[in-house]
Amino acid sequence: MSDPRSPTVLRLAALAAALLPLPAVAQEAVTLDELSVASQAPSAPAAFSASAGYVGGVTGIGGALQPEASASGGIVSGAQVNARPVTRPGEVLEAVPGLIVTQHSGEGKANQFFLRGFNLDHGTDIALFVDGMPVNMRTHAHGQGYADLNFLIPELVGAVEFHKGPYFVRDGDFASAGSVRIDYLDTVARNVALTSIGSFGYKRALTIASAPLGEGNLLVAGEAQTYDGPWDVPDRLKKLNGVLRYSQGTALDGFSVTGMAYWAKWNATNQIPERAVAEGLIGRFGTLDPTDGGDTGRFSLSGRWSHTGEAGITRANAYLIRYRMNLWNNFTYFLNDPDNGDQFRQLDDRVLGGAEVSHVVPGDLFGMPMENEIGVQTRTDSMRVGLFNTTRRQFRSPVLDDQVLETSAAFYAENRVRWTDWLRTSVGFRADGYWADVRSNLAGGASGRPSDGIVSPKLGLVLGPWADTELYLNYGGGFHSNDVRGVIATGDPAGALGVPRAPFLVPSTGYEIGLRNRSIAGLETAIALFRLDLASENLFQGDSGTTEPSRPTRRFGVEWTNRYALTPWLQLEGDLTVTNARFADRVPDAGRRVPDAPTTIASAGIGFGETEGWFGSLRFRYFGQRPLIEDNSVRSRATALLNGRIGYAFGNGVSLSLDVLNLTNAKADQITYYYVSRLSGEGADGVPDRHFHPVEPTAVRLTLAGRF
Incomplete structure (x- = not known):
């Protein structure tokens, strides 16, 4: 059998425990009992459980400390994720310490992410996965790595596994700053029905049910939501979401087949120039182009299989996704076309599929526990991506219209040895190969067949x-891919992609030293010093709404994370990240600050609750000032937000809760950019200005949930 001290056995057992059937909405406590068996402990409740922290935090497996590979990684249970009041689904990722999730457009658009001094745009250097499926989109119409999490159903989340830095062999494209893997539950202990109503036209209904079927279980979930927001032109978000899953066994030894379907349509109030508000042309929640917005659809079929035996642990997963998106944006108003305006449509229509297979072989080296892991990953995207000039969503002229086939394959291997009770090592690498075929649908458009490869060591x-x-101590190489249209670009179509020609794969190198301490009962504290070098930074360009390759960068910083379970019903959290982000090269007359790179990110929280009775939480999040241009002469304002929840769980399975978002009614910004735009009547060269998207004012949401 597999060695019980094996890091992979321990890690997978912990993940399996986090994925045990827990009631959605009010997920109960999880304690980890044996190596591959987890027991439910109904002593801690709806809001928090004492063990709902990082794997290896409050709770151990078999009395042993967890073999975490770094000071900055971990696993958060679904109970902890759902204890947080959030404005939008993607914000559940803020359970990852130091990660900021925000929005600069309509509610159907992908979130904006910030981590370790990165403005990650919509996902450029953070790899996101849901149920084994990659969320980041390569060569996306709106931006490289675009990761739309709006299809996520938070109440189905069983566990969130996160890593920081490019140190882990499973992590490839987009994972330089980190990776987050979200896994759904296979079953719920009791069926769930809830309805929510709130400020600004917020309405949501959700049903989750599971039942035995044959030798396994069938889970069904359905969600519908509408939302207008505080905007002068309402978002009019309409969203439908569904999940159907059949599963047998456990995460260590079993399989599942899952279908998901998601559709959304919305209007968008994008970032607006400060001068337009100061001059009284629009209000703080106004827009200069009321026809901005979008629609999207995502349909997927995926499966996972795992087996644990004397030969080790084998895992496999595969997925097929059908995705479509339309976005209409106008960021510069009348800068490029003073007569018709600068609105453009971005079209992304694709099918993507892929798979991963890995095997862990346990053994020993001169009597010392050892394991070797090998794996392969593959992914192929077949897509049409386009950029078109529009006015009030009406087509005027094409800029780009391409058929793209992009495929990749990776092999990874890692050796892990426990030399003594106080020394463990891991040595590995991954090799990635990429190939693409780009065919323009426009006369004179660029076409080509680029390819590239990269080998990344991990220690x-x-x-x-x-x-x-x-x-x-950690060291690793990583990378992100670039939009293949920029890789083959021979010209500059309306500034859409950026030239000179971009490299296909951009390497990164990370270093980290950290400490994790558990000497105080219930308290886990970790501190990490990190550095990350990136050969080419991808920066947001306001005139095209895309990310474009820029100069090499270097970041170094410190991250301090704390989780404290004072009692089985009371938990405290506190995180702080401070980062120095600079361009690594020196260009005459050019500054070295990385635009939109946050220096300070901090959060704190308190949660309490019992199986029955009162529960609640209070969350504070601080998003510090950022330089908006390279010479640091223009900066954003800091944003400090406080969200709260209070609720009561009745003995019959019914609970009532009230979320208050932006409790202090802070007049802050979700995001700020600095670029040139032109309002009607301004000079032909436009005006450089801050462009901001405001935080929504205080909003309340009331949720009635029943478990049966």
């Missing part, structure tokens, strides 16, 4: 525990 060293403290 890890863990010392301890001594006095319940472990020391972690």
Whole structure:
């Protein structure tokens, strides 16, 4: 059988425990009992459970500390995720310490992410996965790595596994800053029905049900939502979402087949120039182009299979996704076309599929526990991506219209040895190969067949525990891919993609040293010093709504994370990240600050609750000032937000809760950019200005939920 001290066995057992059937909405406590068996402990409740922290935090497996590979990674249970009051689904990712999730457009558009001094745009350097499926889109019409999480149903989340830095062999494209893997539950202990109503036309209905079927279980979930927001032109979001899953066994030994369907349509109030508000042309929640907006659809079929036996652990998953998106945006108003305006449509219509297979072989090296893991990953995207000039959503002229086939394959391997009770090492690498075929649908458009490859080494060293403290040393190479239309670009169609020609794969190199301490009962504290070098930064360009390759960068910083379970019903959290982000090269007359790179990110929270009775939480999030241009002469304002929840769980399975979002009614900004735009009547060269998207004012949402 697999060695019980095997890091993979422990890690997968912990993940399996987090994915046990827990009631959605009011997920109950999870305690990890044996290596591959987890028991439910109904002593902690709807809001928090004492063990709903990082794997290896409050709770151990078999009395042993978890073999985390770095000081900055971990697993958060679904109970902790759902204890947080959030404005939009993607914000559940803020359970990852140091990660900011925001929005600069309509509610159907992908979120904007910030982590470790990165403005990650919509996902450029953070790899996101849901149920084994990649969320980041390559060569996307709106931006490289575009990751739309609006199809996520938070109440179905069983666990969130996160890593920071490019140190892990499973992580490839887009994972330089980090990766987040979200897994859904296979079953719920009791069926769930809830309805929510709130400010600004917010309405949501959700049903989750599971039942035995044959030798396994069938789970069905359905969601519908509408939302207008505080905007002068209402979002009029309409959203439908569904999940159907059949599963047998466990995450360690079993399989599942899952179908998902998602559709949304919305209007959008994008970022607006400060001068337009100051001059009284529009209000703080106004827009200069009321026809901006979009629609999207996502349909997927996926499966996973795993087996644990004497030969080790084998895992496999595969997926097929049908995706379509239309976006209409106008960021510069009348800068490029003073007569018709600068609105453009971005079209993305694709089918993508892929798979991953891995095998962990347990063994020993001169009597010391060892395991070797090998794996392969593959992905293919077949797509049509286009950019078109429009006025009030009416077509005027094409800019780009391409058929793209992009495929990749990767092989990874890692050796892990526990040399002594206080020394563990991991040595590995991954090799990635990319190939694409681009065919323009426009006369004179660029076409080509680029290819590229990269090998990324990964090293890890863990010392301890001594006095319940472990020391972690990590080194790794990573990368992000670029839009293949920019890789083959020979011209500059309306500034749409950026020239000179971009490299296909952009390498990154990361370093980290960290400590994790558990010497105080119930408290897990970790501190990490990190550095990340990126050969080419991708920056947001306001005139095209895309990300464009820029100069090489270097980031170094410190991250401090704390989780404290004071009692089985009361938990505290506190995180702080401080980062220095600079362009690594020196260009005459050019500054070295990376635009939109946050220096300080902080959060704090308190949660309480019992199986029956009162529960609640209070969450504070601080998003510090950022330089908006390279010389640091223009900066954004800081944003500090406070969200709260209070609720009561009745003994019959009914609960009532009230969320208050932006409790202090802070007049802050979700996002700020600095670029040139032109209002009607202004000079032909336009005006450089801050463009901001405001935080929504105080909003309340009341949720009535029943479990039966």
